Amino acid sequence: MFDLGLQELIVIFIIALLVYGPKRLPELGYTLGKTINEIKRAFQGAKAEMEREINEVRDTVEDIKKDIKDPLQLKEELFKEIPQLSDLRIDKHIENIAKKEIEKKE
DSSP states (O other), rough: OOOOHHHHHHHHHHHHHHHHHHHHHHHHHHHHHHHHHHHHHHHHHHHHHHHHHHHHHHHHHHHHHHHHHHHHHHHHHHHHHOOOOGGGHHHHHEEEHHHHHHHHHH
């Protein structure tokens, strides 16, 4: 965590032994260990909560992408079924009817 070597730990232990004394040193170690564990748990909880929120946002974005893509595909399908403007021209329609009538007479 702090990248302390053996020599640094020995120096810290000796200073703590001189400052707090041999009777209070085990209590200090227990309290320090407990505090470090609580801090670790708090960071892990915050990290898990953030990951959950990120996943929820990611899922929401994916749902929105699907919802946006589907109407565009529906629009394309609808316009494929609608006749083209050139097919709706009356003169072409009359011309086609006239050709059919001429073919019937022949």
